[in-house]
Amino acid sequence: MQHENRRKRIPGIHPYLAVIGELRQELGKVTASINDLRDKISAIYKQERENSPKNNLYKKLDDLSNEIKALKENRSKVFNSKSEVLGAYENVKSEIQPEKGKKMMSAQEIDGRMKEINLKLISSKCDLKTEKMFEAEIENLRKQRKNIGMLEQKSKLAVEMKGKLDVLNAEIKELNQKIAERQSIVDGIKSELKEISDQGKPKNPVVDGYEKNIQALKSKRGEISEKIKTQQEKIREKEIEYDKFLEEISIAQALERQKEEIMQRIHGLEEQKNILSKEESKLDPSKFDSIIFRMGSLSLSGEKVSLPVDLALYLSQHKIPIPTCANQMKPTIEVLKSQKESFSNQVTEKRKEFEGKISDLERKIAEERKILLGMPPTDVRLLKFKRD
Numbered sequence: 001m002q003h004e005n006r007r008k009r010i011p012g013i014h015p016y017l018a019v020i021g022e023l024r025q026e027l028g029k030v031t032a033s034i035n036d037l038r039d040k041i042s043a044i045y046k047q048e049r050e051n052s053p054k055n056n057l058y059k060k061l062d063d064l065s066n067e068i069k070a071l072k073e074n075r076s077k078v079f080n081s082k083s084e085v086l087g088a089y090e091n092v093k094s095e096i097q098p099e100k101g102k103k104m105m106s107a108q109e110i111d112g113r114m115k116e117i118n119l120k121l122i123s124s125k126c127d128l129k130t131e132k133m134f135e136a137e138i139e140n141l142r143k144q145r146k147n148i149g150m151l152e153q154k155s156k157l158a159v160e161m162k163g164k165l166d167v168l169n170a171e172i173k174e175l176n177q178k179i180a181e182r183q184s185i186v187d188g189i190k191s192e193l194k195e196i197s198d199q200g201k202p203k204n205p206v207v208d209g210y211e212k213n214i215q216a217l218k219s220k221r222g223e224i225s226e227k228i229k230t231q232q233e234k235i236r237e238k239e240i241e242y243d244k245f246l247e248e249i250s251i252a253q254a255l256e257r258q259k260e261e262i263m264q265r266i267h268g269l270e271e272q273k274n275i276l277s278k279e280e281s282k283l284d285p286s287k288f289d290s291i292i293f294r295m296g297s298l299s300l301s302g303e304k305v306s307l308p309v310d311l312a313l314y315l316s317q318h319k320i321p322i323p324t325c326a327n328q329m330k331p332t333i334e335v336l337k338s339q340k341e342s343f344s345n346q347v348t349e350k351r352k353e354f355e356g357k358i359s360d361l362e363r364k365i366a367e368e369r370k371i372l373l374g375m376p377p378t379d380v381r382l383l384k385f386k387r388d
Contacts, residue, residue, distance in 0.1 A: 010242045016231045023231070027224045034217045037210045044207055054196055057189050064186050068179055075175040082168040089161040248379075256378055266368045273361040280354040288340035295333050305329060 049055050291314060298305065305323050307315070315322050315332070318339065323332045 010235075010238055013235045013238045016235045016238075020228055020231045020235075023224050023228045027221060027228070030217050030221045030224065034214055034221070037214050037217075041207050041210050044204060048204070054193060057193055057196075061186060061189050064182050064189070068182050068186070071175055071179045071182070075172060075179070078168055078171050078175065082165065082172065085161055085164050085168065089158065089165060093158060252379055255375065259372060259375060259378070262368050262372050266365055266372075269361050269365045269368070273358055273365070276354055276358050276361070280351060280358065283351050283354070288336055292333055292336050292340070295329065295336065298329065 291311065294308075294311060298307070305325055305328070307322060312322050320332060320335050320339070321328070323329050
């Protein structure tokens with residue numbers, strides 16, 4: 001947005017922007033025409049697919065693919081169940097196998113032996129040692145009887161698991177057969193589709209016409225894009241020119257500010273010089289000369305003397321007696337000359353100090369003026385330009 005606002009302020013680019021606007025409108029119309037033709041081609045192809053013998057074959061392929069996918073998912077579940085059962089079956093088998101290798105009495109033999117021992121204990125008198133021996137044997141027989149019971153349960157469980165595995169294997173076999181049957185049909189359909197494709201078919205003349213029109217429109221679109229690019233390059237040239245112009249303005253304005261600063265410094269130095277010159281003039285003994293000259297130039301025709309008001313006021317301010325007669329004029333002039341000489345002696349050092357300061361200020365003013373004269377002249381056209 002900021003870039004666009006800046007562009008609006010650049011002089012000389014509005015005709016190019018107007019041309020670009022028109023070209024973009026034309027480009028939009030061409031692109032819309034291309035898209036419209038593509039939509040028409042897509043509609044024709046869609047209709048041809050719907051009417052093509054391939055369409056039914058593709059539908060069959062989709063149905064078979066979905067069936068095969070479902071069968072494989074089911075088979076995967078059966079495989080998972082088989083893995084669980086097989087794991088448990090292997091564990092039970094590993095527990096039963098060692099026991100089968102051992103020489104063991106049957107449950108009936110254990111029961112008969114336990115009966116025989118109990119009968120001996122009841123019917124005949126046995127010593128303590130024999131009695132303990134029979135009791136130990138009975139305890140051992142009981143443990144064997146218990147182990148045989150557990151072994152029988154595990155054996156029964158193993159048989160059940162084996163049966164379940166057989167069922168799952170049969171189910172997997174059946175699923176594999178169904179998948180193979182459907183895959184065989186799929187392969188047949190694909191062969192049939194290949195034969196149809198190999199036979200080929202003539203290109204639709206309407207589609208061929210649309211495609212030629214699209215190519216022509218694409219060429220036109222390329223030409224319009226090139227025209228837009230040309231206009232944009234011209235705008236870019238104007239932007240570069242404008243940026244250079246703005247840079248020159250900035251330099252000119254900076255130079256003018258420097259000149260203004262120098263002028264202000266000169267003005268300040270001249271003000272200081274004027275103040276010092278004014279103060280120095282107050283210390284100039286020659287100011288007495290005009291008074292002395294006027295006093296000596298007065299007409300002394302009569303006995304009485306009448307001084308001009310300003311002379312009388314001056315003498316009064318400096319505490320000099322005002323002469324009232326002619327013979328008082330000369331002493332008064334001598335007093336003035338004496339005051340001049342005394343004043344001159346008093347202000348000599350002060351005047352030298354003022355002269356030194358004034359000379360220093362004049363030197364600084366000359367240096368600033370030299371800098372100012374050495375600066376390049378300002379382009380008035382650039383200073384008149386105002387940026388938004």
